[in-house]
Amino acid sequence: MGVTNRERVGKALDLLNEGLLPFVERELKAVYADRWQEVAREGQPPERGKGRKGEKLHLDCHALLTVMWNQWNPVFSKTLGQTERSLVNELREVRNNWAHQKNFSGNDAYRALDSMERMLAAVSAEQSGEIGQMRMDLLRVQFDEQRRSEMRKASFLPTEGKPQGGLKPWREVVTPHSDVVKGTYQQAEFAADLWQVYQNEGSDEYKNPTEFFRRTFITEGLKGLLTGALLRLAGQGGNPVVELQTNFGGGKTHSMMSLWHLFSGISASELPGVEELVKEAGVPVAPRVHRAVLVGTKISPGQTHKKPDGTVVRTL
Numbered sequence: 001m002g003v004t005n006r007e008r009v010g011k012a013l014d015l016l017n018e019g020l021l022p023f024v025e026r027e028l029k030a031v032y033a034d035r036w037q038e039v040a041r042e043g044q045p046p047e048r049g050k051g052r053k054g055e056k057l058h059l060d061c062h063a064l065l066t067v068m069w070n071q072w073n074p075v076f077s078k079t080l081g082q083t084e085r086s087l088v089n090e091l092r093e094v095r096n097n098w099a100h101q102k103n104f105s106g107n108d109a110y111r112a113l114d115s116m117e118r119m120l121a122a123v124s125a126e127q128s129g130e131i132g133q134m135r136m137d138l139l140r141v142q143f144d145e146q147r148r149s150e151m152r153k154a155s156f157l158p159t160e161g162k163p164q165g166g167l168k169p170w171r172e173v174v175t176p177h178s179d180v181v182k183g184t185y186q187q188a189e190f191a192a193d194l195w196q197v198y199q200n201e202g203s204d205e206y207k208n209p210t211e212f213f214r215r216t217f218i219t220e221g222l223k224g225l226l227t228g229a230l231l232r233l234a235g236q237g238g239n240p241v242v243e244l245q246t247n248f249g250g251g252k253t254h255s256m257m258s259l260w261h262l263f264s265g266i267s268a269s270e271l272p273g274v275e276e277l278v279k280e281a282g283v284p285v286a287p288r289v290h291r292a293v294l295v296g297t298k299i300s301p302g303q304t305h306k307k308p309d310g311t312v313v314r315t316l
Helices: 005-041 061-070 082-099 106-122 127-154 178-182 194-198 209-214 220-233 252-262 274-281
Strands: none
Touching (some): 005 061, 061 082, 220 252, 220 274
16 A cells, blocks of 8 residues: 555654754753753643753654744744745644544645655754655656656547648657657656765666766757866866856756766766767866865754764854
8 A cells, every 4th residue: 555645744754853853952052051951842742842941841843843833933933034024934734634534635745755854954853865865766656647647638638730740759760768659767866866876876877877878968058067177186277166157947957967977987988978978078087086065955964974983063
C-alpha cells in the first residue's frame, strides 16, 4: 500500500521538530539565558510537556511553533522576517489539522511540505533537504497520476483534422532521450541543485560529469565562463571573480555545476563538448584544483562538524 498524504505530512512534522528544536533553544537562551525553559513553558499545557519547574522540558512540534509565535517580537524577529512569521502561523494550522485526523489532498500536502522546507531552510537546518526530497517524491506521484489520467482520456478521443500525407513521425525528425522514450523521465528532477551535486546525490544527469555535459548545450555565455576559468587557473588570464546575473531560470546553478564538473579531474575527452572547448582555449589539460562549494541556505550558525580525528569545527 502506498504512502498517504497524511503520513507524509506526519513524517515531515517530525523532521520539522528535529530541525527547529536547536534553533529555538539557541534563540531563547540568547535572550533569556537560564530562564529560557521557564519562558518556553508559558502557554504550554502539562500534556504538551510543560511539566513542573526543574523537570526536563520536552518541546514537540506544536510547542515549538507556539513558542515561536508567542515570543516572536522579543526573540525571533531578530533573526527571521515576516515571511517566516507567516510560515509559523501556517504550520501551526497544518499541525492542528494533522493532529485532528484531517485528510490532506495532494495540493495541501505539497503546500505543507514546501512550507516546512522553507521554514527549515530559513534557520539553515539540514532536515530541509530531506523534506525537499519528500516534496519531489510527492510531485512525481502527482505527475504519474496526471499522466495516467491524460492517457485514459486520450484513448477515448477521436482523431481530428486531416493530416498531410507523407509526413515523417516526429521521433524520426527529433530523437528524444532514452528516458523520454522509456517513460521514465521525471519533471520533478529537472531543477538543478548544486548542494545535491556536492553531496554526490540526485540523478546521474547532474552528479555525473559525463552525463551532465552530455545533456548540456554549451551556449556562448557558458563557453565564455568555462574558457575564462580555464585560462585563469592555467595562469593565462581570465577573471578572478565572476558574478552571474540572469533572470530566474537563466542558468546560474547550471553554470556553477559546469565549473564544478569541468574541474572534477576527469579527462576532457570524456566530457562531451568539453574537449573542443579546451583546445580552443589553448589549455591542453584542465588544471587540477581544489574545489569548494558554499550554499548559504545550508549553513547553520549553530551547527558543528566533527572530523574523523575527533576535531570539532565550529566555523566555516
